[in-house]
Amino acid sequence: MKKALFVNMCGQGHVNPTIGLVKELIVRGDQVTYIAGEEFRNKIEKTGAKFIGYKNSFDVQNLFNGNLNSENNDPLLKVIGTFKNIVETLFNLNETFDYIVYDSAFMLGNEVGRVFKIPAICSITTFAANKRTNCLSEQIKKFGPNIQKLLNSFEYMNFVKNLKQEYGITCPSIVTAVSAKGMINIVYTSKYFQLCGESFDESYKFVGPSIAARKEDVSFTLENNEKKKVIYISLGTIFNGSIEFYENCFKAFDNMDVKIVMSVGKNIDIKAFKSIPSNFIVRNYVSQLKILKHADVFITHGGMNSTNEGLYYDVPLILIPQFVDQPAVANRVAELGAGIVIEKDKVTQEILKQSVINILSNNDFKINSKKIGKSLREAGGYKKAVDEILNLTSLYEEVAYDNEK
Incomplete structure (x- = not known):
């Protein structure tokens, strides 16, 4: 039995792909301790893992939605606060582990593994990045002056100094951290779908999406005895607050002979909608995996997790990317012929309707989505990921044993 340490610092799209891994590791006899924002306690504890929470001050939306500017570095300073919380938690555990699995956003993960003298495995929930494929380069370029201001700030320099003095951790460059590597790197997509997949070495394990049954309280089921085409609409868990977008969907598909399932997120009061067409089912939350098994088209924000899940079930996509890596993900889907991209500022009821008509009338979208889905x-999946993790830890033990002899 080995003891695993998981570290995550972002939202649902970074946590959900690890759920299957955690469950499978526990099934195979390992113990798992999982450090993440307190809001994930219930989800993680249901896997059987020991959960250690911290107050998650890392607000992804504030970091990338334009609130970051030369006068306001508060979002980036909150990221430093999150790093501090995690590092303090890690070094106060008073417990030894056999390996660490860390989210790629936690750029200190490989250094923590070095200090703890254990294998470090990087969990990559978007496209893997290298010099040829860095899909975050535009974001880094956009916020470059503000990031440089952060690097010159007293708070950041003091943080880096304390990491070295108190924990022996050398902080990597923020600019290069997005392509940082662990001993192995678990990437939750296929090499075929990955940008420039052949440019990555064998340390990158493209295992596909981590599709596992999730213990989520959902009373909603899809019944479609009419055999109509099913359109599923969801903008994820962060950028899902646009009433205008949902109203455009009502107008676009009101008179179409299709069934629409729309998930609007926890912050929308469904009663606020003036009139919901009879062919719509609108909920604050639905079981996405269950719906995708029946869907013919998926209208999505293009988050990597949602995109992978849609394509896993061979569903053609209409993508309305919002931020960070989503434009790169959306463009990759379009490049492979499995979907249509609509810029978020150009969404109209006419464009939405015509995009759905195009996908339903052109079988090439379905053929290409099936090709990606097969890959x-x-x-x-998560079983392959666990195989790779356990192979690494066994090899690490053998090398350590030989070095002691």
Whole structure:
């Protein structure tokens, strides 16, 4: 039995892909301690892992939605606060572990593994990045002056100094951290779907999406005895507050002979909608995986997790990317012929309707989504990821044993 340490510092799209891994590791006899924002306690504890929470001050939306500017570095300073919380938690555990699995956003993960003298495995929930494929380069370029201001700030320099003095951790460059590597790197997509997949070495394990049954309280089920085409609409868990977008969907599909399932997120009061067409089912939350099994088209924000899940079930996509890596993900889907991209500022009821008509009338979208889906299903999923993790830890033990002899 080995003891695993998981570290995560972002939202649902970074946590959800790890759920299957955690469950499978526990099934195979390992113990898992999982450090993440307190809001994930219930989800993680249901896997059987020991959960250690911290107050999550890392607000992804504030970091990338334009609130970051030369006068306001508060969002980036909150990121430093999150790093401090995690590091303090890690070094106060008074417990030894056999390996660490860390989210790629936690750029200190490989250094923590070095200090703890254990294998470090990087969990990559978007496209893997290298010099050829860095899909975050535009964001870094956009916020470059503000990031440089942060690097010159007293708070950041003091943080880096304390990491070295108190914990022996050398802080990597923020600019290069997005392409940082662990001993192995678990990437939740296929090499076929990955940008420039052949440019990555063998340390990158493209295992496909981590599709596992999730213990979520959902009373909603899809019944479609009419055999109509099903359109599923969801903008994820962060940028899902646009009443105007949902109203455009009502107008676009009101008179179409289709069934619409729309998930609007926890912050929308469904009663606030003036009139919901009879062919719509609107909920604050639905079981996405259950709906995708029946969907013919998925209208999505293009988050990597949602995109992978849609394509896993061979569903063509209409993508309305919002921020960070989503434009790169959306463009990759369009490049492979499995979907249509609509810029978020150009969404109209006419464009939405015509995009759905195009996908339903052109079988090439379905053929191409099936091709990607096949590559995702054959990648091995969370069981393959666990195989790779346990192979690494066994090899690490053998090398350590030989070095002691």
